[in-house]
Amino acid sequence: MAKLLILGGGISGHTAALHARSLLGHQHEVVVVTPNSKWNWIPSNIWVGIGLMNQEQVTFDLGPVYKKKGITYIQAKAVSIHPEGSQDNSSPFVSVSHTSPTKIGENEEINYDYLINATGPKLKFEATKGLGPEHNSLSVCTYGHATETSAHLDEAVARMKKGEKQKILIGTGHGTCTCQGAAFEYLFNTEFELRKRGVRDKAEITWISNEQELGDFGVGGMHIKRGGYITHSRIFTESLFTERGIKWITQAHVSEVEKNQISYEQINGTEGNEAFDFAMLLPPFSGVGMKAFNKTGEDITSILFAANGFMIVDADYTPKNYEDWSAEDWPSTYQNPTYKNIFAVGIAFAPPHPISQPKKSVKGTPIFPTPPRTGMPSGVMARIVAYNIADMIKGKESEPKRKASMAKMGAACIASAGANFFNGTAVSLTMYPIIPDFHRFPETGRDLNYTSGEIGLAGHWIKHLLHHAFIYKAKANPFWKVVPE
Amino acid sequence: MTTLRKAYEQSYYPPIPTKLTKRFRTNLIWQFIRFVVINIKMLRMVRKH
Numbered sequence: 001m002a003k004l005l006i007l008g009g010g011i012s013g014h015t016a017a018l019h020a021r022s023l024l025g026h027q028h029e030v031v032v033v034t035p036n037s038k039w040n041w042i043p044s045n046i047w048v049g050i051g052l053m054n055q056e057q058v059t060f061d062l063g064p065v066y067k068k069k070g071i072t073y074i075q076a077k078a079v080s081i082h083p084e085g086s087q088d089n090s091s092p093f094v095s096v097s098h099t100s101p102t103k104i105g106e107n108e109e110i111n112y113d114y115l116i117n118a119t120g121p122k123l124k125f126e127a128t129k130g131l132g133p134e135h136n137s138l139s140v141c142t143y144g145h146a147t148e149t150s151a152h153l154d155e156a157v158a159r160m161k162k163g164e165k166q167k168i169l170i171g172t173g174h175g176t177c178t179c180q181g182a183a184f185e186y187l188f189n190t191e192f193e194l195r196k197r198g199v200r201d202k203a204e205i206t207w208i209s210n211e212q213e214l215g216d217f218g219v220g221g222m223h224i225k226r227g228g229y230i231t232h233s234r235i236f237t238e239s240l241f242t243e244r245g246i247k248w249i250t251q252a253h254v255s256e257v258e259k260n261q262i263s264y265e266q267i268n269g270t271e272g273n274e275a276f277d278f279a280m281l282l283p284p285f286s287g288v289g290m291k292a293f294n295k296t297g298e299d300i301t302s303i304l305f306a307a308n309g310f311m312i313v314d315a316d317y318t319p320k321n322y323e324d325w326s327a328e329d330w331p332s333t334y335q336n337p338t339y340k341n342i343f344a345v346g347i348a349f350a351p352p353h354p355i356s357q358p359k360k361s362v363k364g365t366p367i368f369p370t371p372p373r374t375g376m377p378s379g380v381m382a383r384i385v386a387y388n389i390a391d392m393i394k395g396k397e398s399e400p401k402r403k404a405s406m407a408k409m410g411a412a413c414i415a416s417a418g419a420n421f422f423n424g425t426a427v428s429l430t431m432y433p434i435i436p437d438f439h440r441f442p443e444t445g446r447d448l449n450y451t452s453g454e455i456g457l458a459g460h461w462i463k464h465l466l467h468h469a470f471i472y473k474a475k476a477n478p479f480w481k482v483v484p485e
Numbered sequence: 486m487t488t489l490r491k492a493y494e495q496s497y498y499p500p501i502p503t504k505l506t507k508r509f510r511t512n513l514i515w516q517f518i519r520f521v522v523i524n525i526k527m528l529r530m531v532r533k534h
Contacts, residue, residue, distance in 0.1 A: 238499035248495065410530040423511050428523045430530050450530060456510040458520035462527075484531040 002028045002393040005094060005112035007078045009034030009062050011042065011375070012346030013118030015485060016382040018476055021069050023390035030070075031110065035077040035099040037061060039474055040143050043375065044467050046185045048146035049280070050153060050193045052419050055143040058467075060475060069476050074110065075100035078119065078288075081304060082109075083339040084295040092341065114389045117311050117344040118382065121285030124174075128283070130257035131173040137257045137279040140186050149280055153190065156278045160199035166277040168194075169262065171208035173281030175253030175367040179374065180209055180217050183282050185416045190280075191244050192418030206274060207241065207248040208264065208281075210367050212359060214238050214248055218369035220356045222431050223444040224453050230444065236453060240417070240427075249274065251359070253367045254281065269362035285347060285370070287311070303338050311344035312336060315352040322357050327407030327437035329353065333400040334385050340399070343385045346378035355435060376411045377434060379485030380404050407435035410450055414463040417455060426459030428452075 004020055006013050009032050021030045038059040047053040066073035076096035083092050091111040098106045123141050125132030132139060138152055139145040156166050170187040172180060187207055194200045207214075215221045215237030222233050241248055251267040261275050287309020292301045305311055315331040329352040336342040344350075355371045381404045388400035410432035418424045430452050436445025444451075473483040491497065502510075509515050 235500065238495075239501060242496040242499045243501050245496075410533050412527040412530050422513075425510055428526075430526050432530060432533060450526075450533070452526060454519065454523075456519055457513070457516040458523055461516075461520055462523060 002113040003111060004028070004030050004114045004116070004389060004393070005110055006030070006032045006116045006118060007034075007094065008032075008118035008120055008346075008348065009036065009039060009073075010118065010120045010346065012120075012348075012378040012382040013116065014039055014062075014474055015379045016116050016118060016345060016386045017066075017071050018069065018474075018480070019383050019386035020390060021071050022481070023386065024393060026070060028393060029072060031072040031074060031112075032062075032066060033074045033076050033078055033094070033096055033110065034062065035075065037063065037075055037100070038143075039065070041467060041471050041474070042141075043182075045140045045143055045146040046182065046189055046416060047419055048143055049140040049149040049186055050189050050419075051150040052189075052193075055147050058143055058471075060471065065474075065476055074098075074108075076108065078290055079107075080291040080293060081115070081342070082293050082295075083115075083304070083342060086293070086295060086297065092339075113341060114393065115342045116382075116385060116389070117290075117342065117348045118346050119288045119290070119348050121347045122288045122309070123283045124286045125283045127176075128174045128254050128257060131254070131281060131283060135257065136259050137173060137281045139282065140182065140280060141282065152278060153193070157194070157197050157199055159277070160194075160202035161197075164202065166203050167275055168203050168205045169208060169274060169276035169279040169281070170205070171249075171252075171281060172210045173254045173257065174284040175210045175265075175361075175365055176284045176370050177210055177282050178218050178285060178370040178372050179282055180211055180369060181372065181413060181415055183209070183280070184217070186280055187246065188240070188244065188415075188417035189419060191246060192420075192424070196420075205244075205246045206276075207246055208252050208254065208262070208274065209248070209250050210252060210369055211250050212267075212356065212368065213250055214241060216356050216369060218354075218356055218372045219431070219434060220436060220445075222429070222446060222451055222453070223448065224451055225448050230448065233453060236455075240455065251367055253361065253365050257281065265361055265363065265365055265367075267359050267361050267367050287348065287350075304336060304342070306350035308350065310350035311342075311348055312338075313344050313349045315350070317350070317352050320353065325353055327405070327433070327435050327439065330405050330407045330435050332403035332405035332408075333388060334381055334404075335400055343389070345382045345385050347373055349373070349381075373406065375413065376485060377406055377409055380409060383485055405435075407433050407437055409434055414459050414466065416460065416463050419460060419464075421460075421464075423457070424460035425455050425457055426463045427455045428459040428462065
């Protein structure tokens with residue numbers, strides 16, 4: 001009998017758990033440790049943030065699903081990994097602190113044979129003074145944050161209906177943020193919602209971002225064929241902003257968020273302030289801060305985790321100049337090189353370097369997007385890791401054979417730009433590969449036959465369909481495997 | 486909403502869609518066709534994994 005322990009019950013951890021459970025006989029145990037009792041379809045949080053959905057529509061209780069599938073569920077937060085065991089425990093184990101109301105604060109050691117780290121990120125609001133719902137700005141990163149943001153939006157709309165002008169500020173709250181796509185979706189859904197509520201003329205909407213240019217999205221943007229030209233996503237994104245009357249500030253690191261004003265610095269050294277009445281600014285991410293110890297209790301955190309707190313896997317972490325980056329730098333099995341029974345998927349793995357070109361301001365402040373690794377890629381890598389571990393547990397393989405490098409993987413992304421069945425729109429993007437590979441595709445780094453983008457109502461239909469399809473799949477309802485990651 | 490009156494500002498340069506382009510974005514027949522096409526593109530992407 002083998003025991004697979006999965007840390008995290010988000011999109012990647014939950015995907016890995018369901019696949020592992022379906023692959024392994026019941027003589028083997030699959031255990032999920034996650035601090036939250038609910039699963040959240042995070043892409044739909046933007047619709048919670050504008051009041052179109054409530055949090056019950058984007059979440060469900062994990063407990064009943066895990067009970068149905070025979071997965072052991074422990075509501076707890078992982079604190080430290082002990083890959084060699086300890087003086088008192090010869091088995092590798094993870095120390096956890098319970099978070100359920102009945103056992104809160106209790107500590108436990110959970111042994112494992114194989115470990116998947118899928119904890120997702122820590123939302124590092126503290127990186128910028130005054131950033132976050134506990135201070136002066138709002139967020140849609142969790143369903144709780146999104147619900148609070150929706151209430152604040154309602155208040156802003158009420159003020160606009162009384163004739164007051166409102167300054168709306170949406171974007172990234174630090175120079176090293178990722179997930180610009182989520183902020184982009186919230187921006188355009190807010191703009192659409194204000195039009196729907198008849199107050200668009202009272203709102204001045206501004207986008208602020210750490211992207212070098214609009215349309216970068218943390219992947220260096222993308223080129224697509226359109227109208228006889230190969231055109232960068234910057235052109236289409238600027239077009240959309242102009243069409244909707246949205247001002248933009250790019251190459252910006254937000255240094256402080258005060259009650260109704262932000263201070264920011266740009267790559268060229270410009271320092272500025274921007275007033276707001278309503279600000280939704282995403283935080284940067286880091287690892288969740290787990291520690292690691294060897295058998296003698298010595299701290300080996302730096303062996304398991306990179307400086308940013310994300311887990312070291314089979315990537316090439318050698319520092320290189322942008323010109324020397326290679327698709328081969330990116331991991332393919334997500335296996336830790338020191339402890340071969342430990343894997344990390346989704347946001348939890350440490351990328352070898354960014355995808356967008358790194359930039360620093362004249363003062364030396366890093367201002368560039370860190371690589372996105374959410375959604376479709378995180379689901380795919382979770383599935384592949386689950387299959388590899390199942391093969392090793394069953395003795396079919398001695399090492400992971402299946403691969404899921406983001407440099408050989410495509411992604412489809414639907415970014416909502418207004419939610420309505422008849423006049424809503426969404427940007428539908430496909431790209432292959434996610435990591436540009438200038439060796440295989442010397443012109444743009446990507447295969448132009450598989451890289452596309454367009455905006456229209458069809459995208460909204462697909463976005464809505466995916467919302468229901470992925471929640472159906474996550475609930476492990478009949479034929480859940482038919483829905484791809 | 487869009488105005489090109491203010492020369493040399495950031496909104497002066499990007500392409501803006503014509504009325505026809507905007508109409509096609511929400512035309513039910515055209516968008517049904519695009520729905521099929523986009524789904525095929527996404528399935529091709531999934532098959533490449």
